[in-house]
Amino acid sequence: MSPPADRDVVGDAAREAKRRLERAALTRRAGRVVRAVGLAVESRGPRVAVGEECRLETATGRLLSLAEVVGFEGNTIYTMPVDPVRGLKLGDRVVATGRHPRIPVGDGLLGRVLDADGQPLDGAGPVSTDTRWVIHAEPLPALSRPMITEPMKSGIRAIDGLITLGRGQRIGIFAGSGVGKSRLLGGLARHAGDDIIVIALVGERNREVREFVESELGPQGRRRSVVFVATSDESPLRRVRCALAATTAAEHFRERGLSVALLMDSVTRVAMALREIGLATGEPPSSKGYPPSVFAFLPRLLERAGRKEGSGSVTGIYTVFVEGDDLTDPVADASRAILDGHIVLARELAEKAHYPAIDVLASNSRVMPKIVSADQYRAAEQVRRMIAVHRENRDLVSIGAYRRGSDPELDEALERQPAINAFLRQDLTQAAPFEQTEARLIELGTVRAEGVEGTEDTRGTAGAAGAHGNAEV
Numbered sequence: 387m388s389p390p391a392d393r394d395v396v397g398d399a400a401r402e403a404k405r406r407l408e409r410a411a412l413t414r415r416a417g418r419v420v421r422a423v424g425l426a427v428e429s430r431g432p433r434v435a436v437g438e439e440c441r442l443e444t445a446t447g448r449l450l451s452l453a454e455v456v457g458f459e460g461n462t463i464y465t466m467p468v469d470p471v472r473g474l475k476l477g478d479r480v481v482a483t484g485r486h487p488r489i490p491v492g493d494g495l496l497g498r499v500l501d502a503d504g505q506p507l508d509g510a511g512p513v514s515t516d517t518r519w520v521i522h523a524e525p526l527p528a529l530s531r532p533m534i535t536e537p538m539k540s541g542i543r544a545i546d547g548l549i550t551l552g553r554g555q556r557i558g559i560f561a562g563s564g565v566g567k568s569r570l571l572g573g574l575a576r577h578a579g580d581d582i583i584v585i586a587l588v589g590e591r592n593r594e595v596r597e598f599v600e601s602e603l604g605p606q607g608r609r610r611s612v613v614f615v616a617t618s619d620e621s622p623l624r625r626v627r628c629a630l631a632a633t634t635a636a637e638h639f640r641e642r643g644l645s646v647a648l649l650m651d652s653v654t655r656v657a658m659a660l661r662e663i664g665l666a667t668g669e670p671p672s673s674k675g676y677p678p679s680v681f682a683f684l685p686r687l688l689e690r691a692g693r694k695e696g697s698g699s700v701t702g703i704y705t706v707f708v709e710g711d712d713l714t715d716p717v718a719d720a721s722r723a724i725l726d727g728h729i730v731l732a733r734e735l736a737e738k739a740h741y742p743a744i745d746v747l748a749s750n751s752r753v754m755p756k757i758v759s760a761d762q763y764r765a766a767e768q769v770r771r772m773i774a775v776h777r778e779n780r781d782l783v784s785i786g787a788y789r790r791g792s793d794p795e796l797d798e799a800l801e802r803q804p805a806i807n808a809f810l811r812q813d814l815t816q817a818a819p820f821e822q823t824e825a826r827l828i829e830l831g832t833v834r835a836e837g838v839e840g841t842e843d844t845r846g847t848a849g850a851a852g853a854h855g856n857a858e859v
């Protein structure tokens with residue numbers, strides 16, 4: 387047993403040693419700025435991991451901005467400030483924090499509009515939650531994903547009927563600008579039968595964000611949603627983080643067994659932000675100006691959505707820009723390969739005020755056969771065929787060159803067209819219950835017997851369906 391005095395001496399020595407160690411660690415964990423061109427800051431040291439958060443400080447220790455390590459080459463570290471920095475000087479310090487960026491997660495997020503760091507943008511005070519999660523995470527391992535077995539009831543007839551989504555599916559909404567992406571996402575946010583809706587608005591203008599939150603989402607939609615926002619004027623790092631933050635919040639709800647819809651508008655803008663970051667750190671552009679890191683990042687982001695063994699599901703719905711019939715867009719291409727389904731919006735339909743402007747024939751949900759009834763699947767195929775037949779012959783019909791009675795299949799398609807359109811068009815302020823959609827589609831897809839492949843026993847119901855459908859037009 388040592389006397390108390392001795393213990394104090396030992397204690398003092400230990401404290402002093404600890405202080406020295408800390409100081410040494412701090413020096414080792416700080417680098418000096420040697421170059422700042424464009425968005426990236428280059429420093430000699432410190433030894434840090436990619437993705438780690440650093441503090442950009444003046445020589446006297448004043449914080450200029452937080453920054454994220456985006457790459458290194460030998461002892462040269464590339465960081466990207468979270469916010470634009472003014473007054474950065476040669477020799478300023480890059481101090482490692484050992485931390486990765488985190489956001490608050492949990493029920494305290496619901497009803498809130500937050501920035502990429504999870505800080506409130508809605509003036510409603512701090513987010514009340516004790517839990518914070520790192521925004522970088524591994525995608526779900528492909529082999530441990532449970533099969534998708536349950537429909538994600540979207541409340542939108544054209545989708546539920548003909549492009550049925552599954553809980554845990556990842557799907558793209560491909561569209562040009564002004565064709566109705568935001569309206570469709572708003573409809574999904576209000577009507578989807580999921581427990582929680584997480585929305586990421588990346589690279590929109592301020593006005594568009596306000597419009598979305600106030601008009602599209604409305605008070606009803608907001609109650610069970612959280613919106614993460616990084617507008618077009620924010621740094622590319624914040625825009626990327628916004629997508630990561632929303633994905634992280636969705637994962638947290640999934641971990642609690644909930645079914646989550648993650649709506650991201652848009653993946654293209656996330657890719658553009660990644661391109662800015664990649665080019666700023668000296669990566670070579672490869673495909674249409676996009677550096678390779680973009681195409682490594684996208685699957686890692688999109689594959690975080692999905693079903694997870696023993697917990698809930700995140701259904702990922704991502705918008706992707708495609709202008710006209712541009713099939714060469716590398717981001718659209720990469721997304722199509724990663725996602726397991728796509729909903730295509732067509733300007734041609736929007737121009738006719740056919741909303742939602744979903745081009746059913748160009749859209750496809752890969753999981754649909756596994757999650758809908760055999761009757762619905764058969765009806766969906768019939769309706770698709772009638773739309774296709776009508777489309778193929780549209781010109782002929784419109785110039786009056788077609789005489790009814792010469793092609794029974796086309797006759798059927800023409801007769802059903804008004805009912806099909808009435809089914810596909812929907813005022814998105816109104817939800818369409820899934821069971822009603824299914825029943826109505828089955829009626830619509832029941833083909834009359836005469837001359838058309840099919841059987842006689844469908845005759846009775848087909849007549850009724852036709853009358854019912856036409857009555858609605």
Ligand SMILES: Nc1ncnc2c1ncn2[C@@H]1O[C@H](COP(=O)(O)OP(=O)(O)O)[C@@H](O)[C@H]1O
Nearest residue numbers: 561562563564565566567568569570741742814
């Ligand atoms: N479902 C819809 N119902 C009625 N009008 C729509 C619908 N979708 C789009 N519009 C019209 O098109 C405009 C652009 O839609 P929006 O959703 O903002 O397009 P995007 O987000 O693709 O740019 C809207 O302001 C509205 O006039």
Ligand SMILES: [Mg+2]
Nearest residue numbers: 567568569594
């Ligand atoms: Mg929009």
